Amino acid sequence: MKNELKVYRAKHDLTQEELAKEIGVTRQTINALEAERYDPSLELAFQLALYFDCSIEDIFSYDGA
Numbered sequence: 100m101k102n103e104l105k106v107y108r109a110k111h112d113l114t115q116e117e118l119a120k121e122i123g124v125t126r127q128t129i130n131a132l133e134a135e136r137y138d139p140s141l142e143l144a145f146q147l148a149l150y151f152d153c154s155i156e157d158i159f160s161y162d163g164a
Contacts, residue, residue, distance in 0.1 A: 101160045105133045107151045122146050
């Protein structure tokens with residue numbers, strides 16, 4: 100799954116650690132999401148969208164692979 104998480108995090112001047120603490124996950128989870136090695140649960144996708152005040156589709160897109 101493609102994502103723009105790193106872009107959103109940079110726009111808000113957050114480190115992976117800071118975002119992880121805000122959302123309630125580990126830094127490794129944020130790193131894996133950004134590297135597209137991990138697809139988020141629906142709950143995590145909603146949490147991120149709510150945090151960044153955008154839609155899930157703004158952050159995540161299905162690449163069809």
